[in-house]
Amino acid sequence: SARLSTYSAQSLANLAWAFAKLGHPSASLFQAVALASVPRLAEFKPQELANLVWAYAKAEYEESLFFSHLDYMCRVRLAEV
Numbered sequence: 001s002a003r004l005s006t007y008s009a010q011s012l013a014n015l016a017w018a019f020a021k022l023g024h025p026s027a028s029l030f031q032a033v034a035l036a037s038v039p040r041l042a043e044f045k046p047q048e049l050a051n052l053v054w055a056y057a058k059a060e061y062e063e064s065l066f067f068s069h070l071d072y073m074c075r076v077r078l079a080e081v
Contacts, residue, residue, distance in 0.1 A: 004036035012037050013048035016055035025059035034066040041073040049074055 004012065016033045019026060037044070037052065044052070053070060056063075 004032050007036065009037075009040060009043040009045070009048050012040075013044065013051040013055070016059075017051045020055035020058040025061065027061065030056065030059055030061040031063070034061075034063055038066060038069050041069055042076075044073065046077045049077060 004015075007015070012033050016030065019029055034056075041049075049070065053074070056067070056070075
């Protein structure tokens with residue numbers, strides 16, 4: 001988890017996407033990615049946010065606080081368009 005804090009926004013999104021795509025919904029990995037992502041969500045580009053949303057939906061990972069943060073940042077990005 002501490003190591004994930006050094007990952008770029010794109011790397012975090014890609015990591016979650018890859019695990020979800022391969023059908024490997026590791027709860028501990030998704031929790032660690034969520035914890036590393038939340039403080040840095042403003043760094044995520046729209047595609048990276050979309051990849052995160054898709055990955056967590058595909059993995060059926062439920063964490064309401066994380067989704068609240070994702071929802072907020074997606075709304076911010078939509079308002080910028």
